[in-house]
Amino acid sequence: MENVLNNDERLVKQITPKSKDFARWYIEIIRKAELADYAPIKGMMIIRPYGYAIWENIQRLLDIRIKESGHSNAYFPLFIPESFLQKETEHLEGFSPEVAWVTLGGKEQLEERLAVRPTSEAIIGHMYSKWIKSWRDLPVLINQWANIVRWEKVTRPFLRTTEFLWQEGHTAHETFEEAQKETFMILEMYKEFVENELSIPVIAGKKTDKEKFAGALETYAIEALMSDGKALQMGTSHNLGQHFSKVFNIRFEDRNQNLQYVWQTSWGVSTRLIGALIMSHGDDSGLRFPPRVAPIQVVIIPISGGSTWKEKVLPQAQKIRETLKNKGIRVKIDDREEFTPGWKFSEWEMRGVPLRIEIGPRDIKEQKAVIVRRDIFEKKSVSLDSLADHVVQLLEDIQKSLREQALAFQVENTYEIDNYNDFKSLIESKRGFIKAFWCGRSSCEEKIKEETIATIRAIPVDESRKTSKGKCIYCNGDAKDLVYFARAY
Amino acid sequence: MENVLNNDERLVKQITPKSKDFARWYIEIIRKAELADYAPIKGMMIIRPYGYAIWENIQRLLDIRIKESGHSNAYFPLFIPESFLQKETEHLEGFSPEVAWVTLGGKEQLEERLAVRPTSEAIIGHMYSKWIKSWRDLPVLINQWANIVRWEKVTRPFLRTTEFLWQEGHTAHETFEEAQKETFMILEMYKEFVENELSIPVIAGKKTDKEKFAGALETYAIEALMSDGKALQMGTSHNLGQHFSKVFNIRFEDRNQNLQYVWQTSWGVSTRLIGALIMSHGDDSGLRFPPRVAPIQVVIIPISGGSTWKEKVLPQAQKIRETLKNKGIRVKIDDREEFTPGWKFSEWEMRGVPLRIEIGPRDIKEQKAVIVRRDIFEKKSVSLDSLADHVVQLLEDIQKSLREQALAFQVENTYEIDNYNDFKSLIESKRGFIKAFWCGRSSCEEKIKEETIATIRAIPVDESRKTSKGKCIYCNGDAKDLVYFARAY
Numbered sequence: 001m002e003n004v005l006n007n008d009e010r011l012v013k014q015i016t017p018k019s020k021d022f023a024r025w026y027i028e029i030i031r032k033a034e035l036a037d038y039a040p041i042k043g044m045m046i047i048r049p050y051g052y053a054i055w056e057n058i059q060r061l062l063d064i065r066i067k068e069s070g071h072s073n074a075y076f077p078l079f080i081p082e083s084f085l086q087k088e089t090e091h092l093e094g095f096s097p098e099v100a101w102v103t104l105g106g107k108e109q110l111e112e113r114l115a116v117r118p119t120s121e122a123i124i125g126h127m128y129s130k131w132i133k134s135w136r137d138l139p140v141l142i143n144q145w146a147n148i149v150r151w152e153k154v155t156r157p158f159l160r161t162t163e164f165l166w167q168e169g170h171t172a173h174e175t176f177e178e179a180q181k182e183t184f185m186i187l188e189m190y191k192e193f194v195e196n197e198l199s200i201p202v203i204a205g206k207k208t209d210k211e212k213f214a215g216a217l218e219t220y221a222i223e224a225l226m227s228d229g230k231a232l233q234m235g236t237s238h239n240l241g242q243h244f245s246k247v248f249n250i251r252f253e254d255r256n257q258n259l260q261y262v263w264q265t266s267w268g269v270s271t272r273l274i275g276a277l278i279m280s281h282g283d284d285s286g287l288r289f290p291p292r293v294a295p296i297q298v299v300i301i302p303i304s305g306g307s308t309w310k311e312k313v314l315p316q317a318q319k320i321r322e323t324l325k326n327k328g329i330r331v332k333i334d335d336r337e338e339f340t341p342g343w344k345f346s347e348w349e350m351r352g353v354p355l356r357i358e359i360g361p362r363d364i365k366e367q368k369a370v371i372v373r374r375d376i377f378e379k380k381s382v383s384l385d386s387l388a389d390h391v392v393q394l395l396e397d398i399q400k401s402l403r404e405q406a407l408a409f410q411v412e413n414t415y416e417i418d419n420y421n422d423f424k425s426l427i428e429s430k431r432g433f434i435k436a437f438w439c440g441r442s443s444c445e446e447k448i449k450e451e452t453i454a455t456i457r458a459i460p461v462d463e464s465r466k467t468s469k470g471k472c473i474y475c476n477g478d479a480k481d482l483v484y485f486a487r488a489y
Numbered sequence: 490m491e492n493v494l495n496n497d498e499r500l501v502k503q504i505t506p507k508s509k510d511f512a513r514w515y516i517e518i519i520r521k522a523e524l525a526d527y528a529p530i531k532g533m534m535i536i537r538p539y540g541y542a543i544w545e546n547i548q549r550l551l552d553i554r555i556k557e558s559g560h561s562n563a564y565f566p567l568f569i570p571e572s573f574l575q576k577e578t579e580h581l582e583g584f585s586p587e588v589a590w591v592t593l594g595g596k597e598q599l600e601e602r603l604a605v606r607p608t609s610e611a612i613i614g615h616m617y618s619k620w621i622k623s624w625r626d627l628p629v630l631i632n633q634w635a636n637i638v639r640w641e642k643v644t645r646p647f648l649r650t651t652e653f654l655w656q657e658g659h660t661a662h663e664t665f666e667e668a669q670k671e672t673f674m675i676l677e678m679y680k681e682f683v684e685n686e687l688s689i690p691v692i693a694g695k696k697t698d699k700e701k702f703a704g705a706l707e708t709y710a711i712e713a714l715m716s717d718g719k720a721l722q723m724g725t726s727h728n729l730g731q732h733f734s735k736v737f738n739i740r741f742e743d744r745n746q747n748l749q750y751v752w753q754t755s756w757g758v759s760t761r762l763i764g765a766l767i768m769s770h771g772d773d774s775g776l777r778f779p780p781r782v783a784p785i786q787v788v789i790i791p792i793s794g795g796s797t798w799k800e801k802v803l804p805q806a807q808k809i810r811e812t813l814k815n816k817g818i819r820v821k822i823d824d825r826e827e828f829t830p831g832w833k834f835s836e837w838e839m840r841g842v843p844l845r846i847e848i849g850p851r852d853i854k855e856q857k858a859v860i861v862r863r864d865i866f867e868k869k870s871v872s873l874d875s876l877a878d879h880v881v882q883l884l885e886d887i888q889k890s891l892r893e894q895a896l897a898f899q900v901e902n903t904y905e906i907d908n909y910n911d912f913k914s915l916i917e918s919k920r921g922f923i924k925a926f927w928c929g930r931s932s933c934e935e936k937i938k939e940e941t942i943a944t945i946r947a948i949p950v951d952e953s954r955k956t957s958k959g960k961c962i963y964c965n966g967d968a969k970d971l972v973y974f975a976r977a978y
Contacts, residue, residue, distance in 0.1 A: 037616065037619070037620075039565070039566045039612070039616075040570065040573075040612075040615060041566055041568050041569075041570060041603065042594075044566040044568065045566075046563065046564065046565050046566065046616055047563060047564040048563055049561035049562065049563045049631060051563075052561070052562050052563045052564055053561070053562070055564075056562060072538035072541070072542070073538065073541050073542070073545060074535065074536060074537055074538045074541045075535065075536040075541055075544075075654065076528070076535050077528045077530055077533040077534075077535065077652055078605075078636055078638065078652050079530050079533065079589075079638075079651075079652070080530075081529065081530060084529075096595075097595045097596065098595060099595065100568075100591045100593070100594050100595075100603075101591065101592065101593040101594075102589045102590060102591050102592075102605065103590065103591075103592045103593060104589070104590040104592060104602075105531075105589050105590075105640040106585075106586045106587060106588065106589075106640040107586065108640075113593075114530065114589075116567075116591065116605070123528070123529075126529060127526065127528075127535055130526070131526075136827070142538060146636075147567055147635075147636065149567065149568075151594040151595040151597075162568075163566055163567050163568070165564065338625070
């Protein structure tokens with residue numbers, strides 16, 4: 001809203017260009033586009049309406065998939081008693097440095113302090129132990145949309161904040177195989193969702209023991225390459241095995257009347273996805289949102305024609321808006337009188353609206369309008385009759401085009417390297433994904449991290465992993481896997 | 490899920506009848522119907538999938554109205570620094586006994602303790618002071634869907650819990666009149682929403698100074714009569730005046746270049762609405778949900794015909810399900826083999842599903858099915874061809890019928906009384922709404938509360954309030970208003 005008082009057509013010029021300083025651009029574009037603002041509490045942010053609308057679109061599109069695959073939503077408590085977190089040692093150690101603790105309720109000092117949930121395995125495990133009695137109760141397939149608090153030292157809007165929003169799925173099954181099947185199904189669902197709805201290509205893979213979730217048997221994740229060459233973990237799917245069912249005593253009578261511990265999974269994506277959208281698709285003119293999740297898909301800018309503005313141009317703009325709305329398109333007219341068309345063009349480009357429609361008196365005389373694509377700035381004049389069909393088609397084209405651009409970037413910035421010196425110089429000069437052989441030992445993984453800041457992002461699930469030929473990039477020992485390294489957020 | 494192991498056809502018999510012990514029935518039906526369960530943290534609950542689905546329906550239907558009336562959603566932080574709450578004295582005094590405090594982040598003792606939000610006026614006021622500069626920035630119309638924590642002494646699922654879910658609208662305007670218009674518009678929106686979607690008739694009115702929100706200029710609310718004769722506040726809409734804008738310094742340059750404080754409103758409804766649904770519509774057979782918010786609108790019970798069960802009956806049930814699904818109806822087949830049809834009838838009646846379809850081999854031969862209404866247990870046989878149309882019509886009828894039943898109950902249990910002895914004996918014997926004249930003095934209001942537990946629920950906005958004839962029910966002085974008294978949740 002601060003823009004209102006600052007009538008400057010070269011709006012985007014007030015922002016550090018992305019190509020000049022990526023980190024600074026990221027922070028500035030978020031505030032300038034009014035996606036988020038800093039809160040007066042360490043590491044917290046406000047998600048403003050323009051940013052929150054993206055989250056609502058993500059929620060809607062992902063929630064359909066979660067439900068269609070058989071899950072139901074529920075809601076578990078924000079607070080978790082400390083003794084619950086303590087039951088699973090790895091889990092406690094993983095999260096305890098990051099927990100915000102409630103110690104006072106009203107005036108009363110609590111006997112046991114309460115963790116503000118850093119994740120909900122413990123409280124959900126406790127409830128599952130009460131609800132699950134028989135194999136007939138399985139599988140339990142529950143998801144929760146909720147806020148999460150982790151007391152982070154270094155924060156960055158959307159990517160790492162003290163509080164964030166997410167969904168967390170928690171399932172319980174009769175067998176390991178079923179849990180593993182669920183883990184992979186979700187991993188695949190996340191990949192499909194992110195690639196189709198957010199236009200961001202990802203690598204799906206397993207995490208190393210060092211990088212896995214505290215308390216999981218195995219962690220799988222989708223990883224994307226941001227346009228600065230750093231990797232971002234965009235979603236995780238954990239096979240929890242029986243770690244939590246054993247400590248929370250979640251047992252069921254199986255088909256042979258024997259008591260067994262259930263097999264569990266958990267999985268989640270968060271508001272971090274908004275950070276991924278910004279960093280994957282943004283350019284020096286600002287944001288570029290894929291149409292499916294864009295808060296506004298089409299902005300109509302009436303070109304004022306002096307006296308005919310309110311009588312002729314505005315009604316035509318409103319007519320176009322109604323036609324597009326009826327097609328289910330999210331459309332807005334920018335009819336503010338205090339700004340020039342040029343200023344408006346610049347503002348909505350900066351804010352990433354996929355399509356702009358310009359309409360003025362001359363266009364109306366010719367029964368035409370101008371459509372401009374945000375992704376490649378292509379401009380064309382289209383007859384009003386066919387405008388809506390054009391818009392529908394162009395939105396689909398942009399959705400695809402952004403994904404292709406991001407995929408081309410990923411391919412271009414993925415290197416297969418078999419020499420540690422090349423590895424080091426490449427990670428320094430270009431970043432990107434480096435595919436290299438690894439022996440499977442944590443010691444090599446740690447040394448590489450120490451020396452290059454790069455970590456193993458994924459042991460890919462969809463490529464031939466076993467190889468007899470490869471040698472570990474660090475120790476030159478026999479390789480176990482061909483893995484993806486990168487510097488990561 | 491515990492039901493699975495407990496094959497007893499007289500399921501509802503395990504629950505205390507509503508007519509016998511309302512309070513106990515309320516608790517038992519919530520657990521038996523798997524709407525919610527107790528959490529291992531004082532006063533907290535888990536909203537289970539069947540209960541959460543109601544909240545999702547409420548959210549969806551209300552969110553449409555919130556957006557259509559021009560508001561956008563956003564998300565503000567869970568934590569509020571203590572100094573922010575301290576700025577508005579009334580507000581602090583109102584909420585401070587109920588605040589859960591975070592005092593530790595990781596291992597580090599916080600310099601200033603953080604309130605887990607009991608409501609968000611303070612943090613939102615702070616942000617509005619940064620965002621609002623000019624009259625051009627107004628109105629600001631923001632809503633948030635969020636979790637809220639209030640450290641309550643006595644709790645009851647859905648009605649009063651330490652944590653609950655709600656929406657809170659927060660708006661800022663140029664003038665008092667605009668803020669007042671917004672306050673009333675929301676009050677009217679809530680009334681229309683609750684009456685049409687939840688089938689619960691309400692009284693819309695102003696709160697007395699004693700009952701208003703801590704920090705508000707005026708509080709308006711919708712109040713409904715539960716079927717035990719106690720009133721429930723179902724939603725509030727506050728005109729905050731300039732209380733918060735003065736302490737948080739939310740100023741704007743007006744159309745004459747003068748600095749002014751904004752005028753604000755806030756308003757909310759919560760998961761308490763689910764409690765209202767249970768208490769308004771339930772009967773001795775269990776829950777009765779209005780179709781628009783029912784998690785499942787139609788349950789299909791295949792009547793097994795021995796060998797033909799899987800080959801003939803189930804496919805026909807699935808065909809019916811697909812037809813209904815295509816009409817946008819939420820439908821479920823109960824095809825569990827371990828239960829008898831009678832047990833299933835009883836279970837889904839108890840869980841409040843508006844319509845049941847029974848289909849067996851004989852029905853299929855006649856190309857018919859039996860439909861049973863949950864609200865009045867009316868049963869009819871309908872040809873399969875016209876089944877879907879019947880279902881659509883019946884769901885509408887039930888939606889209306891539940892509202893009419895609730896309205897008849899409200900009318901029957903609303904008494905106009907002009908004698909304090911009658912007042913006292915009526916509130917003791919029948920509860921209900923008592924309309925009586927009141928002088929407007931807090932002293933009379935307090936005395937009545939002390940002596941009868943009844944409070945003034947509403948000074949109605951839609952009835953003639955001023956009267957020269959009436960005398961205060963308590964002090965016999967000249968009356969200011971004709972108001973609604975009741976014992977309340």
